[in-house]
Amino acid sequence: MCRTSRIGGALFACALAFAAAMPVTGHAQGNPPAVPATFAFxxxxxxxxxxxxxxxxxxxxxxxxxxxxCHSAGMVLNQPPLSKAAWDAEVHKMIQVYKAPVNADDIPAIVAYLAANKGTK
Known part of the structure; x- marks a missing residue:
């Protein structure tokens, strides 16, 4: 038998003996740890x-x-000022990418409102 096989076998035997000597905890037997009586949520x-x-x-x-x-008024009004073209792109992104249920007839009024209230000066 070669030396490597003997060392491997000895290591395996040591590992097996070590594992067998490990104490078995209450968790392994299905006993949950006790909850302190003073615990309160x-x-x-x-x-x-x-x-x-x-x-x-x-x-x-x-x-x-x-x-x-989808948005609070405060969240929208705290956005940085954008140009009318940028607000138009943002509104269309909400519709196309995020599938926002925006009435198509209201898009010009939404963009105009945002440009008037949060537009670049």
């Missing part, structure tokens, strides 16, 4: 911002009826 209180804000002013009906289904 705590419910945090979270105050969220009011989400009923709507767009105001001329042309706001189109954006309120179409955009608030």
């Amino acid at each position: 705590k419910s945090p209180n979270v105050d969220l911002p009011n989400g009923d804000r709507m767009f105001t002013g001329a042309g706001s009906d189109a954006i309120n009826n179409n955009c608030l289904a």
